[in-house]
Amino acid sequence: MQPLNRRHAVAKRKSLKTDSCPVARALDVVGERWSLLIVRDAFDGMRRFGQFQKSLGVARNILADRLQALVEEGIFSVAPASDGTAYQEYVLTDKGRSLFPVVVALRQWSEAQLFAPGEAHSQLLEQGSGAALRTLAVQAEDGHVLQASDTVVRKVQP
Template identity: 60%
Template sequence: MPSRLPMNNEACPVARSVDLIGDRWSLLIVRDAFDGVRRFGDFQRSLGVARNILSDRLRKLVDAGILETQDASDGTAYQEYVLTGEGESLFPVVVALRQWGEQHLFERGERHSVLVDKRTGKPIPFMAPTARDGTTLLPAATEVRKVI
């Protein structure tokens, strides 16, 4: 079965983003990188993913400039994967998915992890798109304008 064609010529930023990071493993690799995972073996243990799939996704994330490799921080011969500035800018995406999951995928009182502000120890506030005046924007208050 042929792989699907990349959407690099697609005018929709959502389609291009999903094409690059929209599969389960890529997003979970990025999530783990935010949690401090840096080595291949640690990603594999955390995710339980096959080595060939992990290797492929890491290569794609490096090629896309989301992760970069560097020498291991402990001086060993290992390579580590670290988020680039572009990769770190995915933080709101990961937080939005986390918060949606917290709202819709857990029963009331069911235990789950919580993202907290290190300074206060308190859960971070719910993220929502806002207008320039600070009011929350609902979907009906926005529109996508197609490029010509």
């Protein structure tokens, strides 16, 4: 009997598409790291396979798989190249563009938690003014900021 090579073992992932938890469903679509990095790069203006591949350094087969999945989920659509060449481009849909606050929230969390004070990192700035963005906050209907302890999840009963 051959020993199991854990680095190459591929576990079948359970689909969360019908889970009653919205976080679980979201992670089923964009929870794999390359997926959100592709979306991040699209927000930075990338549209072509080669641009994503060069930026991410991901294997072509993995990139092709992730892009196909993102198209199937309606995060991207495929369009003819805007410059008239025979290439195709990946264009964020409304559903894809609505991931912007998610990417910003992850960025801001990382800036606050994963970088040493003064450590250099990329910055997301308002295009017109060049100003930094205000830190995202979860707010109640009346506008006051909420913490996790101020909320409760009403779970679906089977």
